[in-house]
Amino acid sequence: MQKIRLANGLTVLYEKKKGNAVVIEVMINVGSNDELPEERGLSHFLEHVLFEGTAKRPTNQLISNEIESLGGDFNAYTTNERTIYYVKVVKKHFAKGVEVLADILQNSLLKEEHIEKEKKIVLKEIDMIDDEPRYYQWHLLHRTLYKKHPCRFPTYGDRKVINNLTRKQIQAYLSKYYVPGNMTIAIVGDIKGWQKTIKDNFMFPKGKIPIRKKISEPAAKKMVVAKEKKKITNTHLIYGFKTIGQPHKNTYALEVINAILGRGQSGKMFTEIRSKRGLAYEVGTEHVAERSFGYFAAFASIDKKNLATTRKVIEQELENVQSTTEKDLQEAKTYLEGEFLLDIEDVQKQADQLLFWEQVDDAKRMKEYVHNIRKVTLEQVKKVAKKYFKNPAVVIVEGR
Known part of the structure; x- marks a missing residue:
């Protein structure tokens, strides 16, 4: 580059x-x-x-x-x-x-x-x-x-x-x-x-670079539940946790956890909630790590009658990260490496990645992503999950 x-x-x-x-x-x-x-x-x-x-x-x-x-x-x-x-x-x-x-x-x-x-x-x-x-x-x-x-x-x-x-x-x-x-x-x-x-x-006129204020956000002290009712068929459930933005070493462990729990139809959330129990229509996890904020979320689209059971399973699977095996870890790393390398085969996705990393720190970090994923240890995965997976914001958009 x-x-x-x-x-x-x-x-x-x-x-x-x-x-x-x-x-x-x-x-x-x-x-x-x-x-x-x-x-x-x-x-x-x-x-x-x-x-x-x-x-x-x-x-x-x-x-x-x-x-x-x-x-x-x-x-x-x-x-x-x-x-x-x-x-x-x-x-x-x-x-x-x-x-x-x-x-x-x-x-x-x-x-x-x-x-x-x-x-x-x-x-x-x-x-x-x-x-x-x-x-x-x-x-x-x-x-x-x-x-x-x-x-x-x-x-x-x-x-x-x-x-x-x-x-x-x-x-x-x-x-x-x-x-x-x-x-x-x-x-x-x-x-x-x-x-x-x-x-x-x-070669536009130079202009003055705007100064940004540092944004602070207090740590979550307790679980918060937000529930809204809408005229819809399904109920939508999310467990969200504040994490950390880029660049930070913990984001790579969170990427691995996201792959373990939420990748496609082989992630643990999909397996436990949909494949085994048939509780959800849509289920997964999401990890966002931007320049000034980050969060991890587990989500499911369900029948309202399955809400309590689904909540218990999500909470259990988040807790089960402490029981992650070396096999789980290696599978997640292989998945993330493949996903990343396939993504940057596309010129537009590669440009997106370059700009993202340039904004959060330096574009050269894009090519360090796979290396940093490979460095994640089992101990880091468990430590990071313990650090962040507490005091969630629980969102419920309830259907009829």
């Missing part, structure tokens, strides 16, 4: 990968965690509205056609920690992909009619998510698990805030965060002359 920094502060990562495909991803170091109360949802909203037109391409259709007519793909997404814009094209169209991305990020018109149109779209998106318990349960978990950390607020934002957003407010947010020193580009593909192409298109 090559890493350069332009004179304006922009960081560029290049990973050579043979083949016809190339992806260009631009990460803005801003997400919903950075928003003030009166900005809830602005990172996500801005991601939407930037695609609505530039001086050179004044409509969404013209922007879309530039890439889609080449057989390419482009999109964007927002998380708690970052906003990503990407273009994936055949490598001979690399320069066009770079130019379109630069145009969107630097020359968006932000017309009033575009803003009002996107408000309607985002508000419909909020309604859709809130009406879908598979998504809503996770927002309820974040709100219940965290007391002070801004990850407790959904990325899509607040309805009232979205309704009241002004063009001036959006422009100010864009000017504050969309500066070269707060941006990183990842290129994965086999491209000659990529440095010149980037310099020709991304």
